């Protein structure tokens with residue numbers, strides 16, 4: 001028997017050692033015993049980080065939806081696969097059984113086929129957190145189409161960039177979405193985006209808010225009548241292990257968003273195996289991850305990981321503050337949630353509201369708490385532990401990335417002793433390394449450095465859509481023969497890891513990964529702006545907030561600065577989305593630069609964080625005189 005379910009620390013160490021000593025043998029056993037294959041692999045792993053090229057389970061044939069759905073029908077057909085909890089608590093929750101999910105996915109897949117979607121085609125999904133989102137993702141996978149889910153908080157322009165980058169011909173959206181007390185005109189956003197997307201021939205529209213949307217003849221179609229007509233039976237497409245399953249965009253420090261490509265077999269094996277172990281999911285448990293399916297957390301740990309294990313997974317449409325800040329606790333009580341997985345930014349926002357909301361609800365069902373997305377601070381960790389977990393539910397602080405596909409450094413609930421703010425130990429099969437500035441690995445404990453991974457794991461992204469060179473440059477060029485994460489980390493005296501944050505120009509705001517370059521590009525489009533630089537500064541709830549330094553073409557005195565600030569934030573909202581808006585905008589006469597003309601963000605970061613007494617040597621700057629002026633006018 002393989003070690004599919006790890007229960008103690010000694011077992012963790014034993015299995016970990018095996019996974020490092022004989023990785024191929026280890027993963028082969030897991031894959032063999034716990035998944036459904038149409039044909040087994042010829043070769044477990046081949047890899048070369050210099051190209052880079054990684055292939056897992058080459059030659060194997062499968063369909064991931066047969067693993068997520070079909071194989072459970074005999075034993076779990078009536079078990080709830082997905083619980084849909086609507087935005088409005090007065091609207092009834094919907095329980096979708098594995099059997100019902102099977103029929104819904106087949107119908108949707110048949111609709112896609114009837115619209116001409118074929119294996120390998122890209123389909124863009126721009127939907128709120130309603131059942132159609134999970135169903136459409138699985139429907140794509142069932143016919144071998146590559147899904148590209150775009151978070152429905154992105155603007156029309158951000159959506160258009162993503163549709164065009166991967167050349168999607170079909171878009172799935174809804175007439176609108178609910179978000180707390182607000183409704184959002186999603187279809188209108190799609191219409192705007194499609195003005196820039198020549199190749200989209202079909203838009204399928206789900207009804208959610210019953211708004212009066214315009215339907216473009218020959219392009220837009222209501223989804224429901226098509227589903228009603230479609231058969232609920234469909235033979236799944238047989239896929240190769242390394243066929244792409246999905247594309248998911250993530251921001252980099254420079255340039256356009258990167259379409260990370262995840263393939264089928266390795267992703268499936270790793271998402272399922274991590275889900276089972278990290279959260280210690282048991283057959284009757286109800287699991288809830290509050291992420292949106294528009295992010296990797298939702299892909300791996302709302303859909304694929306849980307469903308592969310025959311779990312019951314909750315999809316929540318709303319927000320933590322509607323109708324009040326007790327909503328999360330109400331949902332936990334209502335559905336008797338056993339594993340609860342959320343982000344530090346949500347924990348901080350809820351902690352700020354006090355414990356009154358919590359005390360009204362019975363949270364005794366909780367067995368495991370999880371956190372993801374950014375480093376969790378000590379205070380938030382303890383608040384979560386004391387008030388939500390009542391000091392008896394382990395917190396799994398899971399470090400990973402869009403690029404890694406699955407959880408990489410994490411406690412295993414009830415096996416790994418936790419330590420506040422520490423992601424603790426590498427998961428099975430993961431070989432981390434800390435590197436110094438000279439590219440040398442730092443061995444031993446009580447050290448810190450840049451976090452790399454030395455050996456392939458099954459769910460790593462294989463490339464960036466349409467730009468393999470960029471994939472190589474971004475992740476495999478900084479350190480020879482290693483995957484570079486972009487994060488800094490320290491290793492304590494017992495080998496536990498703590499992630500300290502990004503070491504590049506990516507800023508994590510409320511758990512959203514934002515590159516500085518696209519935001520600066522948006523600002524620079526303002527006719528009055530000469531130049532700008534964005535940095536992060538500490539924020540109580542969001543973790544980081546954005547601080548913009550903006551130099552105007554002419555001195556700004558004649559212009560109303562508050563109007564300018566509004567216009568700049570509007571540009572950002574239009575081009576990226578409201579998540580990238582700046583909290584503070586300071587107008588400056590110049591930005592500190594090196595002699596080669598590079599903006600010194602390090603200095604700007606310190607000034608924005610109230611650390612201007614500790615700027616280090618600035619005498620080598622091209623224009624040191626601008627620094628004092630910036631300090632004097634800091635907001």
Ligand code: WT7
Pocket residue numbers: 250295296297371372373374375376397398399400401402403423485486487499500501502508511512513
């Ligand atoms: C970046 C990846 C993985 C799903 C959500 C984010 C940061 C993520 C943690 C954690 C400290 C974390 C890292 C990473 N991050 N989890 N537990 N502790 N930092 O995915 O948008 O691709 O962002 O999020 O900086 O590189 P993503």
